Structures are given as C-alpha cells and as structure tokens.
Amino acid sequence: MGIVVKANLEDILIAGYLVNAGLGGLELEELSAVHIQKTIQAWRNEKGKVFSVFNLPPDLPAIVLAKIAGGRLEAMRRLQPKLEELLSASGLTELFQTVESPLVQTLFQMEREGIKVNPETLREFGRVLKTRQSQLEKDIYSLVQEEFNISSPKQLGIILFEKLGLKAPKKTKTGYSTDAEVLEGLADQHPVIPLILEYRQNTKLQTTYIDSLITLINPRSSRVHTTFNQAVTTTGRLSCTDPNLQNIPIRSEEGRLIRCAFIPADERHRLLAADYSQIELRVMAHFSQDQAYKEAFLRGEDIHKYTAAAVHGVPVSQVTKEMRNQAKAVNFGIIYGISGFGLARNIGVSRKEADSFITAYFEKYSGVKTYVEQLIEEARQTGEARTLLGRIRKLPDLHSRNFSLRS
Template sequence: VQAELFMGGEAEQDEAAQADEINTLQNTPHEYHLVDNEKEARKLASMLNKQKSVCFDTETTGLNPNDSELVGISFSIKAHEAWYVPVPENYHDAVKRVTVFKDFFENEKIEKVGQNIKFDIAILKWYDTEVKGPLFDTMIAHYLLQPDMRHNMDYLSETYLNYRPVPIENLIGKKGKNQRSMRDVDTQLIKEYAAEDADITLQLKAVFEPQLKETGTLKLFEEIEMPLVPVLASMEAEGVKLDIKALNAYSVELEKDIREIEKKIYELAGTEFNIASPKQLGEVLFEKLQISDKPKKTKTGQYSTGEEILVKLVNKHPIIDYILDYRSLTKLKSTYVDALPLLVSKRDNRLHTSYNQAVTATGRLSSNNPNLQNIPVRTEKGREIRKAFIPRNSEYILFAADYSQIELRIITHLSKDKNMTEAFRHNKDIHTETASKVFGVPPEEVTKDMRRKAKMVNFGLIYGISAFGLSQRLGIPRKEAVEIIDNYFKQYPGIKKYMEQQIQFAREHGYVETIMGRRRYLKDINSANGPVRGFAERNAINAPIQGSSADMIKIAMIRIFEEFNKHKLRSKIILQVHDELVIDTFKEELEQVQQIVNDKMENALKLHVPVVVDMNTGNNWLEAH
C-alpha cells in the first residue's frame, strides 16, 4: 500500500506477497540491551557522552506530556543496536535514574535524534532535565520532504526501511476501556519495543538527511524547524491561565440564548422537533414548510441540511437564520465554552495546547487540545471566548502582536508589482487604494461598499478566487465580477505576471517554493481534469505566500525566545495563532518585551516593502487582540 502511494499506483503487486517480503524484529538480527541497574546506567551514560549524535525515545503512561509519567528511555547510536533504561514508578527514584543521563541530555555539543522529539523534551522537563544541543526530528524531516504524506514512525519505517515495527497494541491492547498502561507491561517486552523505536528512528535519519540536502531544504530544517522545537516545547509546558468562572457564567448565558432561539424555531415550524437531527430538520424544512422546490438529498436519501445549503435559503424563510444561529451557538458552547475547562491540567491548573509542526501542507503551525486556530473570531459571541484567556497573576499582562496584512505584503514582495509596492511604501490603506484604482475614483471618494469589494479581491486572489467565486461572495452578477478582476490586473500587472509564472514553474518542476525554500509538491498541476488541475494551480499561487508568512512568524518566535532567555526575562510566549503571538508579560518588562517583539517580527525576513506589526495589551486575550 505504501509503495503505491509513492509510485502513483504503479505498484499493483499482490498485497499478501508484499507482506511476506517486509522485515520485522523476528527476521532481523539486532542487539537490544536492558539497562536496569545504576552501575550499567552510569556506564551507558558515560558512553553516550562521548558521541557526536545519539537517538533517544521515551516510553510513557500516556500521550499528553503534561499528564503522563515516564516509564523508560531508549538510546541508539548505530543501526540494529540499542539500549533500554526502565525508570522506577516512584517520582523521586525516577528523577534519580534520569539524572544519571542529565549531563548527556544537557550537553550542547551532542546532537539528539528523535521522532516527534518535542514530546520527549516535554516529558523530560518534568524530571528536571533539559534537552540541549542540535536536534534532528525524523517526523519533521519527512514533513519537509513530503508535506502531503503521513509522518508517523510505523508508516515511515515500512515505506523507507521495508520494516514493520512491533505494534503498540501487542503490548497494551487496542484503544478503549481495556487498554493497559505501559506501567503494567513486562519490562522485557517493553525493551524490545522501545529499543526498536530508537533503532528505527536512527535508521530513518540516515535516509532523510541526504534527501534534505538534495532538495535544498536542509537550511529550512536546521535554521527554522529544529530551533523552533524548544520554543514550542516551552510554550506547551508554560500553558495559559483560564478564567474558568467566566467560562461557566458564559455557558449559562449561552444556554439561555439557545433556549430562546429554540422557542423561536418551534414557533416558526409550528411543531417541536430535534433541531440537531438533520433527518428531522430536513423533514420540517422541506416537507412541512416546503422551503425549496428542489431540495438536495444525501446518498442515504435524507434531505441535505449542511451550512452551504441553508445559507442559500436564508431569504426563503425566517426560520433559516435562527437555525444557523442555533448551530453556531451550540457548537460554540460544546466545543469551547464547556470543553476548555475540562482540558485544564490537574498538575498546574493551566491549559496546555499542543502545537503541531508536521500537519499543514503550507508550513503553518496547527494546534489541538484545544485547536486555537478555530476559536471563532468573526462573531461577537465567538470573540467572547478569548476573554477567558488571562495573565498568570496581577503582576502580568497579556501582550499580543499581529502581522498586519502580511500575505499581501509577501505577494507584493514576490511579484515586485509597482503600484502595490508604492501603496505599501507610502503606508496607504491598501484596500482603499485598490478600490480607487479598480473603480476609477479618487481615494477620498471610495465608499465602504467599494472598499469591501476591493478587500475581497485583494485577499481572494491570493487564494485563486474565480470570477464566479467572487460574484458569489459579494452577491454581484458574474459579469461585474469579471470586470472587477480585469480592472484589478490592469492596475496590478505584476501580480498577474507572478501568478502566471508560479503556475508555469509548477508545471515544469512539479513543486513551488517559499522565500526560505519550503517546497509544496503539486502532483496534479498537469492533470487533464480541469477542476483538479485548477486546485493545484491555486496552490501554486498560494503556497509560497502562506508558507513564507509561516516561515516569518517561526523565525520571529525563535529570535524572541532566544532574546527573552538571553535577558533572563520572566515574560513568556504562550500562544501562536495564524499571524499573531501572545506573550504573558511581566508588567515591569513590558517596554523591553514590546521592543524585542517588534524588532524580531519586523525583521524576520527582509521584504521589499515595510512589515507592520500591530501590538496591544490587555487583562485578557480579547482586550489584547
């Protein structure tokens, strides 16, 4: 199956035959050693201290480093050989065992290799051990080489080493109530599993390192992605304080609003029904109220009631608006208002988001538990949630810094368009400027509506919006949308040229690159299927823009983090969302923090146009934003 993914389906071999050829621990010679006493541990530590590069992996009781305990650590320095060091259950004894390896972990000259090494760094932090020195994360290396593929170790091992590792289920059983803890598994069994993890990760490094050099992505790996790992580990460990009382009060308020809307819906429907059931809702809308002449149906034969369907029916009946409101409020309540307090760690009563470096194909960070990127900010009720994110205590204040229109500045830098460059250099309002040029009126005569249309074009074209898409978004005839886009390209010919060049480059090379050389492979760029090709073409335009803005904020984060450490500041970066950083700032350091953040964000990448950072402070995230 993996081979097919790599060879575009040419590998049509019989899967059973392929399974026979794959190697496992059973048919591969290996030396895995158990190190279960202090004397042996010290001997191993002294040997590790003499190495240039060591691969290590931790075994734990769970997947969340803030609520898990260490069970053991494995090490490998050459293929097919590894050591496993079990760690006692008692915390005091565990710290004592880990401390034997403290000098090794904190040695800045030794490279540490791992798969999702941020997790291991976070776990060891709880055991009073910092991981220092250069890092090599095989998961992130593969992410840079193949951003659209999977990056978990079992998959990488089968794909690149033709080797199937011992499944974790063999040790602890399948996910669910009856799954055992790693603590309860026989040490000999864990030894084989854990040592194998370190061994395979080391072998994967040997495969990926030369590939990073060949594809020109080693610089990005060494200068951005790896130095970012400790920054994210620190942010995750730091966490953020939540105002749980405020969230609970807001939950009660939302519940009241939801009940009101519910009453209104029943009134308009003339009957009570389960609004959350698409089946019942479909019957009410399309049979009882007969809102649409040609209602769409799903594959199972029930009426489609998805958001995109309902939005188009808003003008047909007042009930639709209430249903959309009902949905957005119930989602807000269940996904954020009620869920956030449950994610607070019992260890320190703080919320620890997890950041993912190897998920989005564009290079942007994503986060989960909670997904900060999805906290709704477009609606007033959604924005309220940010109020619950508060400073550490009364000596601190939240400070937020946000790149202003960074993607438009990047496309201007990449396209070198004269008019757009001019507007940014003279610090003009870019949307008013665009409206003035597109609609042929002086800037002072631009109406709110003109500016709104121009803004949609400015941002829409970055994402490859079509005339049809623009007409839908703005609620204007397609003919008018075509005219607006034509005028836009007449005024900004450099942008049109840049878009054409990007598509051409992608056709010839099969990929596009960011300013820093981050690649996005576009296998469908020459597809005969129009919509499929169109999607790849839009990515060819957008990936370098989104990816460059992602690189910029990552560089800024690394430099801010280093500067804070250098000056031993108490202020800490705690959140990163889209183009924004939030810093839990010790009030006495505010001026210094503002200077550092502004300087490092503005100068992360040198662009031909000025980079502007909007900064603000507040007693909660909403105020600071």
C-alpha cells in the first residue's frame, strides 16, 4: 500500500527463532505452548475437520474470525515480554535489536523490489541446451550401442554395470546407485560417463533454472520476487525460495549464461557482483588468533599456496597447481571438521597421506588446533555453539551414539 512504518518492529517469529536456537517450533501455537503455556485452539467445522489459520473457509462469520484473531493477538501480547526476557537471559538482545529486527525491513524491501529478468535470454539458452541435449543423446546411444532413458537411474545402472561391465561401487535396495559421486568416480573408465554427467547437468539447468525462472517472472513487474527465509536454517544463514536466487550456478559457462538473464532495472542502473575473499579462513584466523595464519593474510599471501608449502614440506616457489588444490581442500575441510577419510576421498589420495596433511596443517597452525579442540570441549559441556555475534546453535546430537550425527 506504500505506507512506510517508521516504528521499531519486533517480530515474535524472529525472537522465537533466536531463543529456540535453530531447533524449530516457531509456529505461534508452538511458541505459546512452550513459553507461556497457552494453548491456541484450532478452528474446527461441524464435522470436526481442523483448519489452519491460513486456510480458513472464506464464509466464516465475522464473530468467529474475530474470536480466532483475538486469541492469537492475546498470545502474542503475552509472548513478547517473555521472549524479551529469554533473549536477555541468553545474551541475544543486541543481536535481535541491531541485526535481526532491522533485517526484517530490509528483506521486505528486497522481496518487493525483486530483480528484473529477461525471459528471451532464458528461452534462447533453453533452445541451445535442447540442441546440445539431442546431440548428447545420439553420442551416448552410439557409445553404448543401445537407446534407453538416460534420466532413469535404474536403466542407466543396467547399461553401465551389466552391459558395459563397469565396476559398481555400491548398490541400493532399488538397484545400482548412479548418483553424481558414483559417476564422477567412473569418469576415467568409459568415455560415455562424462557425456552422461553433462546430460544431467543440462537437464537440471533446463528444469530447475530456465523453465522455472520463466514461470516465476511477475507479468506486471517483469521481475522475480523471491521469498527470503530469515528463520529457517539452524545456523542463522538466510535462505530463499520461489526461486532460490542464492543457488544460481556460476562456476560453469552454462551457469554464467543463466546469470546473464538477470538485468538492471533500466539504463541508469548496474548490477554489481561481489564476494568476500576466503571469508571462512579469515574468520578462523580471527577466532583462533593463530599467529602464522594472521601474518599470512596480513602479508597478502595466497593462503592456499602458503598452506600447500607447509603440508608438502616445500618452498612456496615450488608449489604446483595440484598441491594448491589439495591445500585448498585441507584449509576449508579442517574448519568444517573433515576427517582423514573424508579428505582422502575428496582429493583422491590415500588415507595415510590425508592424515599426514592434517597433521602437518596443525603443526603449522597450532593456534587453530588449540582453538578447534577448545571449541569442541565447550560444545560438549554446554551442548551449544555461539557465533561471533552471539547467535546460539543447539547441538543435540553431540553425544549421539551415531557417529555420523555426532561428527
């Protein structure tokens, strides 16, 4: 309606999200039951069918609607001071007031503004993709000497592991696994594998991005208006849906072509693309206060090359591209708790060699090792972790007997 609200807004959903530390339970009914022990009764019709407040029959009498709305407003009135008390007790008030609450308005403005998309650019790329897909189909059928449904995991598994005799790494209850990890591991065993991987990538580009984006363009604004989810992830990270604009491909040439469809509002505007440089590693250097790590960044070193020299025991001048790529996996893997087994699988080396990389890394960056061990111990004692701004994340699986959940 164009009305600008100048008052400070405090959203109960966001407050509950911070208090519940990413564990969910954010519906008003759930927050009320847990924090003020108030049950909000759902509306039922004469047959006993329960209706969500977002799906009420359109012909309900005004008196019934008023009663439903009044009950919810009363719950919110009582919830606000209770949630403020809990935010204060957890040291989350500043985060709520200075970061999360102002962000509500910012995200609203971003959603309303949207981003302009040129549908013809998408359609043209779609036509190019379809031509390429047709050629890929012919090439794949020629290599395996048979036509089949390339998009069917079951049929693909039979072709690869029974007809061609490739070694099947794993088999599920429904048949052979042909997921991306399996196919990438087979890439050097038969020339058809890279073609199948490309075919799958193109199929995803067509359905997930091209076709979907075109249908989501608002006919009045010529823009897509995504929905930002501020209270969904357990880590506090934003997500967005319809469409997921945070997941538009960029690393491949095809992905960059899709990004070309996003255009400025008019000739007076430009789109700016920016990214933090190795932000996770810089945050680790700050948190751990590891002297070698900090000095490397302050000197403007290539941190992956610098780490490669340490883990391989060679001068920086002798670091190869392959060594740097391995060190990059070590740098990012360790801050996310990767194991020797996981690192070995990621970079294609033996478990022994991967373990030696991790050992050499911690010898070089002993402050990181101390910090990580301290962080894990604190989490075991408190059952939670905190971010730089004080956000809490509960870790209920930290003591689980299931290794995968615990790790």
